[in-house]
Each structure stands twice: as structure tokens, then as C-alpha cells.
Amino acid sequence: MDTLSAIRERRSVKHFDPEHEMTETEINGLLELTLLSPTSFNMQNWRFVVVTDQAKKDALRAASWNQAQVSEASLTILICADLNAHVDAERYWVNAPTAVREVLVPMIAPFYEDNPQLQRDEAMRSVGIASQTLMLAAKAMGYDSCPMIGFDPAKVAEIIDLPENHLIGMMLTIGKPLKDANARGGQLPYEDVVFRDGFPKKA
Structure with a gap:
């Protein structure tokens, strides 16, 4: 499927075939595409916990108000982020020319250190971009997905052994649909959300 079709046809599906298993080749290919997502300073601060173990998926379902897609989808992925990714910045530019490294690497840590809000904002930006890449891929x-925030973050963090200084940005289920998504609820008018050169001035 081409990219434009994937954007038009992607929907949030709630009902998945619990018998379908994705192959390791498919799972790895899906995540390898996702890892091409952009991040600020190439920090790659996202971390992906790919859950296929049924008992663990069942535990996540219980922490997600018993939403069936969590345990019935082929994959349940927790898209997390490392809030300390700005530390040890040299590793993000190991393959860059020396001149590029010498400019960029010293900029990274000072930009984020002592600014927890910016660290969190950057983490959530990266999670959002990667999540969309994952859903479109x-x-x-040939798979459908469902992005989710309907879960108890403390319980989910415990289930996946979330390290300190990490956050959970989103849960995403992926699998073969058993039924189509509901009809779209309705898009806001184009002119209500798209503005040229700035917001319109109030009368």
C-alpha cells in the first residue's frame, strides 16, 4: 500500500483476531521502519516495549480497564521515552563527519539539562512522531492499529518494569481486524483548523 492510501485508510480498530500471530520478520520489519522516525538532535529518545506474551498482555488489559484489544491484538506496544537521552550525546553522531560532530554534540546536553519540562516535551514529541510512523507502517x-491512553500508567509501568527517568507516552495495539472501525465521527471544517500565515485576527 502506498503512503497516501495508508494515511487515508488508517483507522483505530478495537476488534482484533486473537488467533493471528505476526512473524518475527514482520515485527522486526515494522520496528525497523519506526526507528527511522525523526527526533530532535537525532537523540532517538523513544523506547519500545513490544509485548507478545499472552499473560503479560492479559495483565496489561486488566490495567487498561479491560479493553479487549490489549489482549487480543497480535502486538501490544508501549511507546516510552528516556528523559535522560540528552546525556552521553556523542553516541548519536558516531557516523557523522568530525566537523558535524564537533558542532552538534556539545549543543545537546546544555539545551536540555536543568529543564525537566523541555525534556518531557521532547519525549512526547518523539513518541507522537514514532507512533504515527508505526501506525502507518x-x-x-496489512495490519490495523489502535493508539491508546486509556490505562493506569503506574500499573503499566510496574508490568513492563519501566526504568527511572522514563515515561510512557502511548499504548498501541496492532493486529488483524475482525471488524472494521466505526464510521468517522466527523472532521472539523478545513477552515476551522488550517490558517495561512497566522491565526485570524478577532473582530
Whole structure:
């Protein structure tokens, strides 16, 4: 499926075939595409916990107000982020020319250190970009997905052994749909959300 079709056809699906298993090749290919997502300073601060173990998926379902897709989808992925990714910045530019490294690497840590709000904002930006990449890649591979925030973050963190200084940005389920998504609820008018050169002045 081409990218434009994947964007148009991607929907949040709640009902997945619990018998379907994705192959390791499919899972790895899906995540390798996702890892091409952009991040600020190439920090790659996202971390992906890919859950296929049924008992663990069942535990996550219980922490997600018993939403069936969490345990019935082929994959349940917790898209997390490392809030300390700005530390040890040299590793993000190991393959860059020396001149590029010498300019960029010294900029990274000072930009984020002592600014927890910026660290969190950057983490959530990265999670959002990666999540969309993941959903579109899944759609292009013939799978559907459902992005979720409906879960108890403390319980989920315990289930996946979330390290300190990390956050959970989103849960995402991926699999073969048993039924189509509901009809779209309705898009806001284009002119209500898209403005040229700035917001319109109030009368």
C-alpha cells in the first residue's frame, strides 16, 4: 500500500483476531521502519516495549480497564521515552563527519539539562512522531492499529518494569481486524483548523 492510501485508510480498530500471530520478520520489519522516525538532535529518545506474551498482555488489559484489544491484538506496544537521552550525546553522531560532530554534540546536553519540562516535551514529541510512523507502517503491511491512553500508567509501568527517568507516552495495539472501525465521527471544517500565515485576527 502506498503512503497516501495508508494515511487515508488508517483507522483505530478495537476488534482484533486473537488467533493471528505476526512473524518475527514482520515485527522486526515494522520496528525497523519506526526507528527511522525523526527526533530532535537525532537523540532517538523513544523506547519500545513490544509485548507478545499472552499473560503479560492479559495483565496489561486488566490495567487498561479491560479493553479487549490489549489482549487480543497480535502486538501490544508501549511507546516510552528516556528523559535522560540528552546525556552521553556523542553516541548519536558516531557516523557523522568530525566537523558535524564537533558542532552538534556539545549543543545537546546544555539545551536540555536543568529543564525537566523541555525534556518531557521532547519525549512526547518523539513518541507522537514514532507512533504515527508505526501506525502507518502497520497499515501498509496489512495490519490495523489502535493508539491508546486509556490505562493506569503506574500499573503499566510496574508490568513492563519501566526504568527511572522514563515515561510512557502511548499504548498501541496492532493486529488483524475482525471488524472494521466505526464510521468517522466527523472532521472539523478545513477552515476551522488550517490558517495561512497566522491565526485570524478577532473582530
